[in-house]
Amino acid sequence: MSYLRYLLNEELVEIYSEVRDFSRKLCTDIFEALILTILSQNTSSINMWRAFNELKRRIGCTPQDLYRARIKDIEDAIRIAGMYRIRSRKIKLLVKKIVEEYNGDLSFLKDMPLEKARALLLSLPGVGYKTADIILLFCFNKHVFPIDTHIFRISRRLGLIDQKDGYEVLRRKLEEIIKPENYKLVHLALIRHGRKICKPQNPLCEHCIFRNVCPYSMSSRK
Ligand code: SF4
Structure with missing residues (x-):
């Protein structure tokens, strides 16, 4: 395990060293990050960005902009991402909760303890473990591994978990192996x-x- 720990924390991050720059640019706005995750599901990143830019151009991308917008206008703006009816309803549900319960501002999460902030994010419509943890790590620098x-x-394949093990088991396992200061880089490097x-x-x-x-x-070499 110690050699694997070394490979993950040191070698992998060197091989994909371009992630250092990329990780600094990720998540400048938590609300935009939430909208992007809704737009990113089951579509290419090109179409996700096209839909996002069109949404910003036509309507804007603040909680208030999208709270006021008609669902039909959101659908038209994000059509290129596909599944635009489902996505626009998800956006509306999310925005309604953020505006009506949190006055359109989630920046207070930064000062909350990790587990409380995570529970709050998970209570938002359409937000699952992966999205919550990406927001916590990249927007708020909290020590959680998405x-x-x-x-x-x-x-x-590395045998870190069994086939039946789910998200939380793997998250805890990787949080033991990877140094907290490396979470962002190792997350991005593993995806690459x-x-x-x-593959x-x-x-x-x-x-x-x-x-x-x-x-x-x-086993495949035997
Ligand atoms: S299955 Fe092959 S490519 Fe994947 S982690 Fe193992 S050695 Fe690397």
Whole structure:
């Protein structure tokens, strides 16, 4: 485990060193980050950004802008992302709660203890573990490790969790292994690694830094 810990904390972050710059630019506005996560589900990042920019251009992207907007106008603005009727209803539900219960401002989460802030985010419509943890880590610098589908796949192949284990088991496991100051970089680097090397089909194990500690790779070499 200590060698795997070294690979994750040191080598992986060096290989994908471009994530250092990227991580600093992520999440300048918590509300925009929430809208982006709704727009990002099951669509390409190109279409997510097109829909987001169109939403900003036509309506604006503050809680008040979207609270006042007609659902039809939101649908038209985000049409390119697909599933625009479902997404626009999700946006409306989220905005209603944020405006009516929190006066359109979630910045107070920054000063809340992690578990309380996490529980509050999870109580918002359409916000699950991954979205909540991304907001907490990248917007508020809280020490929580978000898991996405690439991180799940790599972790299972590395034998960190069993097939049946879910989000919370893996999150706690990775939070033990990864240094808190590295959470952002390792999160982003693992996603890149999952896209480029540890792909869903035919992972490129011969190019992977984990190949000598990875049960999946070792069993496929037998
Ligand atoms: S060795 Fe292969 S299966 Fe294991 S993490 Fe690397 S690419 Fe994925």
